[in-house]
Amino acid sequence: MTISPLPPSSNFIVSHPLLSLILPAHNEETRLPQCLDKVDQFLKKQPYTYEVIVVENGSRDDTLRVAQSYTSRLPYLKVIHETNRGKGLAVRTGMLAAQGDYRFFADVDFSMPIEELPRFFPPQFPDAQITIASREAPGAVRYDEPEIRHLTGRVFNNLVRIIALSGLQDSQCGFKCFRADAAEAAFSRQTIMGWTFDVEVLFIARLHHFNITEVPIPWYYKSESKIRLLNDSWHMFWDLLSIRWKSSRGQYN
Numbered sequence: 001m002t003i004s005p006l007p008p009s010s011n012f013i014v015s016h017p018l019l020s021l022i023l024p025a026h027n028e029e030t031r032l033p034q035c036l037d038k039v040d041q042f043l044k045k046q047p048y049t050y051e052v053i054v055v056e057n058g059s060r061d062d063t064l065r066v067a068q069s070y071t072s073r074l075p076y077l078k079v080i081h082e083t084n085r086g087k088g089l090a091v092r093t094g095m096l097a098a099q100g101d102y103r104f105f106a107d108v109d110f111s112m113p114i115e116e117l118p119r120f121f122p123p124q125f126p127d128a129q130i131t132i133a134s135r136e137a138p139g140a141v142r143y144d145e146p147e148i149r150h151l152t153g154r155v156f157n158n159l160v161r162i163i164a165l166s167g168l169q170d171s172q173c174g175f176k177c178f179r180a181d182a183a184e185a186a187f188s189r190q191t192i193m194g195w196t197f198d199v200e201v202l203f204i205a206r207l208h209h210f211n212i213t214e215v216p217i218p219w220y221y222k223s224e225s226k227i228r229l230l231n232d233s234w235h236m237f238w239d240l241l242s243i244r245w246k247s248s249r250g251q252y253n
Contacts, residue, residue: 014076017049019121020100024090025054028108029061035108036070036077042114043076053078055094058085088190088197095178095187102128103183107174109222116217120177130205130212132176136169139216149221156236163240164203169214171199182210189252196239203243204252 021039025032032054043050054067056079067079082093091105102121106112112133118124120131135142136157142150153172160171176198178186185208186201202212246252 014049014051015099017051017076017100018102019048019050020094020098020103021050021052021117022091022094022098022103022105023052023054023108024087024094024105025056025059025063025067025108026085026087026090027059027061027063028056029059029063029066031108032063032066033070035110036067036074038110038114040074042117046118051076051078051098051100053080053094053098055080055082055090057082057090057093084193086193086197087195088200089193091197092187092190092193095183098180098183101180102177103180104175104177111220111222112173112175112217113220116175116215119215120175121179125213125215127211128177128213129179129210130177130182130202131215132168132171132202132212133173133217133219134170134214135173135217135219137214137216140170141218143218143220145219145221159237159240160199164199164243165206168202168212171202173217173219174198175217178205179210182208185210191246191251192239192242194235194239196236196243199240200243203247207247207252 023035039052052074054077056064056067064081071077071079080093080097082089094105095103104117104120121128125131134140157170157172161168165171182205186205189204190197190201192200205212
């Protein structure tokens with residue numbers, strides 16, 4: 001794919017960008033301003049067209065107002081309001097509303113440095129279909145993560161590999177890029193709206209013969225994580241079983 005250079009001022013509205021960046025935002029009034037400033041500083045230096053979609057869903061704080069306050073100075077920014085909660089719902093909404101050839105969803109804390117973004121799609125990754133950030137692939141580095149957090153994550157990921165996604169080292173990192181056709185195929189069939197949505201959409205994508213590649217990244221632990229280890233882990237385990245059950249009934253076909 002050939003990417004034509006853009007003029008220095010690249011903050012403009014395009015109907016069919018190369019990249020759509022989707023940011024799910026639930027109760028993120030504190031972290032969202034820093035995130036959007038960082039995104040703007042990075043994207044305006046890039047040679048490709050882009051859009052950014054913030055999906056606010058069910059927040060109890062001023063996340064929606066904060067996001068909307070940026071639209072006047074970031075013309076490429078779209079804000080979507082969902083009344084229901086669930087990270088999976090927010091990501092699904094953004095991925096299906098996106099217009100980009102490549103659709104990348106990211107956590108607003110950017111525990112993966114935003115400078116890593118171009119490694120996931122053309123021209124740096126010319127054959128990208130689905131590329132996912134990995135904290136476990138050879139070359140990845142974790143910083144400042146508590147040992148118990150890492151151990152819990154590895155236990156769950158081993159279950160993921162046994163039940164749903166053999167061969168993938170890290171299905172749960174919150175930075176993933178889908179080519180447009182892969183995004184449409186996977187997210188249009190998504191049924192899980194909570195934390196385990198990543199596993200389901202990757203499972204669906206494999207069923208539809210899309211390649212998934214893990215990209216090793218530097219990853220910095222952020223203590224503001226919203227996952228409740230015991231309660232959420234139990235629900236996530238049952239989600240894994242439901243994925244296999246739905247697949248056996250042909251629900252993803």
